[in-house]
Amino acid sequence: MESDRIIIEVKDLVKKFGWFVANDQLCFNVYQGEVFGFLGANGAGKTTAIRILCGLSKPTSGRVIVAGFDAFSQPEKIKKVIGYMSQRFSLYDDLTVYENIRLFGGIYGLTRSEIKKRSEELLNRLEIPDLRDRLIGSIPLGWKQKLAFSIAVLHKPKIVFLDEPTGGVDPITRRQFWELIYEASKQGITIFVTTHYMDEAEYCDRICILAEGKVKALGKPDQLKKTFNAETIDDVFYQIAREDKQT
Amino acid sequence: MAKTLISCSGVSKHYGDVEALNNINLDIFSGEIFGVIGPDGAGKTSLFRLVASLLIPDSGKISVLGYDSVKDYRAIRKKLGYMPGRFSLYQDLSVEENLAFYASVYGTNIEKNYHLIEDVYSQIEPFKKRRAGKLSGGMKQKLALSCALIHSPELLILDEPTTGVDAVSRREFWEMLKRLKDKGMTILVSTPYMDEAKRCDRIALVQNGVILGVDTPEMVIRQFNFKLFAIRSEVRHEIIRALRTFDSVHQAYLAGQLVHFTQVNPETDDVERYLMDQGFGDVDIRTIEPDIEDCFINLMMN
Incomplete structure (x- = not known):
């Protein structure tokens, strides 16, 4: 579900680490409810930008507004209205499914009764009420990632950031995961997602491709394929990354 | 028919109540790129560890390069290179120190086998003084492959080498594997990326510890019996x-x-x-x- 309302505004974002420019004058807007794909080769500057958008790191210069809050001066407010999950860190292996839900619900300030109600809804929607008391470490990665996503949106955030959420997951689970993303998007939650699977890039409403810390392409998948005269986003990506290596 | 390099017959492996592999029968031929394709938890890593002599099967026999995987593990380990799924080099040694260490463990040195790793290693050589823990994902992967190759193994085992690696680096990685194959190396590799399965000579589809089928990618496609x-x-x-x-x-x-x-x-x-x-x-x-x-x-x- 896309709208005209800008939920993330990034203008001339620069982030330097010493002499190294990780983000070089980034400019893009993300609209409420859209699925926004953020692509780039390893080292293109994606993680640096996501950390800034999540309020975990301050930009060196530029204007960054996330859900109405300024990334310079109001990072704590940003953290409250977003959700986050990544491939590397999602849930605590040595807590049970329910304990994880309770922990994250509590961190985001849900009341006991809200947590109870929403965790039941969540387990039923994923059709796994019997996994409630199992240790996270003992359930398959695919389930873990689906749960992690559902927990990341448990507090009904305005935006959820997904950093390579489907890495290493089988093709069926990957698709189930995207169906969850789509449902969340329909409820108005904005999805900001990175992936190395180029077929997943095609599932996004719009995509932004970074290389060398700069925005090299931004638009709907169809538009980009036309602009780059390519058949797939994989080809678009390859053209951009190749160019990057030659310079 | 090419020579059989790895042969698994009736191999099973349990961890407590969990059945990781159930009665696996599989032959892998000399000089092929053999892909093991399957979801997380299918048993790919267990299979690789068994072949690499790092695990002992509960039942069944595995022969690797003519040796028994349990009795002759010393002989096998000299001749195989293994790149585990998780980065397991020394984070606080430099790129160069890691490589020199692996070379010395196998009684060789970097100079002697440089020609084998040049293709891969030259790309990270500018950073050879950097600590391994400070490398990017793509560079770690190249270093791990260099370390697995430094003793000139006959068999290379790669457990999900491209998970988390971007699309361009993945293509380059597979071009590298192709060149190693052309030099005569046998490669056993697992991947969750289906587009990479196409680049293997043969593939095994694995699910829940069972092999669903083994064939060339072309034949797997031809056997698809739906419109x-x-x-x-x-x-x-x-x-x-x-x-x-x-x-x-x-x-x-x-x-x-x-x-x-x-x-x-x-x-x-x-x-x-x-x-x-x-x-x-x-x-x-x-x-x-x-x-x-x-x-x-x-x-x-x-």
Whole structure:
């Protein structure tokens, strides 16, 4: 579900680490409810930008507004209205499914009764009420990632950031995961997602491709394929990354 | 027929109550790139650890390069290079120190086998003084491959070497593997990326500790016994939901900008008419050839 309302505004974002420019004058807007794909080769500057958008790191210069809050001066407010999950860190292996839900619900300030109600809804929607008391470490990665996503949106955030959420997951689970993303998007939650699977890039409403810390392409998948005269986003990506290596 | 380099017969492995592998029979030939394709938890890593002599099977026998994987593990380990799925080099040693260490463990040195790793290592050599823990994901992977190759192994075992690696680096990685194969190396590799399965000489599809099938990628595709429809539409998710309530549905799933659909009675039930009846008049439906991902999805769901 896309709208005209800008939920993330990034203008001339620069982030330097010493002499190294990780983000070089980034400019893009993300609209409420859209699925926004953020692509780039390893080292293109994606993680640096996501950390800034999540309020975990301050930009060196530029204007960054996330859900109405300024990334310079109001990072704590940003953290409250977003959700986050990544491939590397999602849930605590040595807590049970329910304990994880309770922990994250509590961190985001849900009341006991809200947590109870929403965790039941969540387990039923994923059709796994019997996994409630199992240790996270003992359930398959695919389930873990689906749960992690559902927990990341448990507090009904305005935006959820997904950093390579489907890495290493089988093709069926990957698709189930995207169906969850789509449902969340329909409820108005904005999805900001990175992936190395180029077929997943095609599932996004719009995509932004970074290389060398700069925005090299931004638009709907169809538009980009036309602009780059390519058949797939994989080809678009390859053209951009190749160019990057030659310079 | 090429020489059999690895042979598993009746191999099973349990961890407590969990059955990781169940009666695996598999032959891998000299000089091939053999891909093990399967979801997380299918048993890929257990299989690789057994072949690498790092685990002992509960039952069955594994012969690697003519040696028994349990009795002759010392002989096997000298001749194989193993790159585990998790980065397991020394984070606080430099790139160069890691490589020198692995070379010395195998009684060789970097100079002697530089020609083997040059292709890979030259790309990270400018950073040879950097600590391994400070490398990017793609560079770590190149260092791990260099370390696995430094003793000139006959067999290379790579456990999900490209997970988390970007699309361009993945292509380059597979070009590298192809060049190693051309030098005569046998490569056993696992991957969750279906497009990479195409680049293997033969593949095994694994699920729940069982091998679903072993064949060349072309033959796996040829054995696909459904008519595959590709549906182009702006409302893919709604179409999928509608298709799932179609009597004749087998599978309906996203595939890039298309919806892929297979059905049990393509002769009698007209999917185009069904979609029309459901209010999806303006869709483009055509039959297409499947790829490995379609085969895998339809096999897994059986």
